[in-house]
Amino acid sequence: MRYPTTSPVYVISVAAELSGLHPQTLRAYDRQGLVSPGRSAGRGRGRRYSLRDVLVLREVQRLSQAGVSLPGIKRIMELETELHRFRAPPSPELAAETAQLRTELESTRAGGRPAGRAAAQPRRGRHAGPGAGQPGRPAGSRARAIRATSPCRPAREPGPDLPAAGTAGDPPPESG
Numbered sequence: 001m002r003y004p005t006t007s008p009v010y011v012i013s014v015a016a017e018l019s020g021l022h023p024q025t026l027r028a029y030d031r032q033g034l035v036s037p038g039r040s041a042g043r044g045r046g047r048r049y050s051l052r053d054v055l056v057l058r059e060v061q062r063l064s065q066a067g068v069s070l071p072g073i074k075r076i077m078e079l080e081t082e083l084h085r086f087r088a089p090p091s092p093e094l095a096a097e098t099a100q101l102r103t104e105l106e107s108t109r110a111g112g113r114p115a116g117r118a119a120a121q122p123r124r125g126r127h128a129g130p131g132a133g134q135p136g137r138p139a140g141s142r143a144r145a146i147r148a149t150s151p152c153r154p155a156r157e158p159g160p161d162l163p164a165a166g167t168a169g170d171p172p173p174e175s176g
Contacts, residue, residue, distance in 0.1 A: 005055075008038030008048035015049035019057035026057065034060050034074055 016023040029035050030047065035056050037047040063073045
């Protein structure tokens with residue numbers, strides 16, 4: 001019978017021999033969180049190491065001999081774990097959502113309405129705004145309309161042709 005690489009099968013003395021480390025070193029690495037062996041059932045609840053644990057111990061030993069501190073080794077191992085997680089294939093839910101978004105993108109590129117979107121839902125993106133997607137407007141009018149209503153542009157100063165803010169609908173002052 002073959003055991004998977006994550007099955008905790010080796011007692012500490014065997015794992016120490018396979019990794020080339022002393023059993024006390026394995027206990028110290030366990031306390032520091034560099035390796036997390038499984039525990040056996042029963043009263044003693046002794047440590048049980050998997051093949052993966054033995055390979056991790058060998059890597060810890062190699063990095064330690066190269067001069068990397070134990071906190072540094074722990075950080076390297078955390079980053080490697082994170083990297084493997086990002087390289088893992090996406091979950092079925094994420095894959096389905098990605099496929100749906102690709103379908104919507106292709107539909108939008110082809111000029112149709114994205115599947116599954118409500119007709120009243122506003123468009124998002126850099127082309128949304130006054131005049132976006134309105135047929136019959138001159139080519140440059142959308143850009144002018146966006147520039148005129150942009151919150152990033154400073155307001156024009158009131159002048160002879162532009163009433164001051166809040167006075168457009170006010171009645172003229174009474175003379176008297």
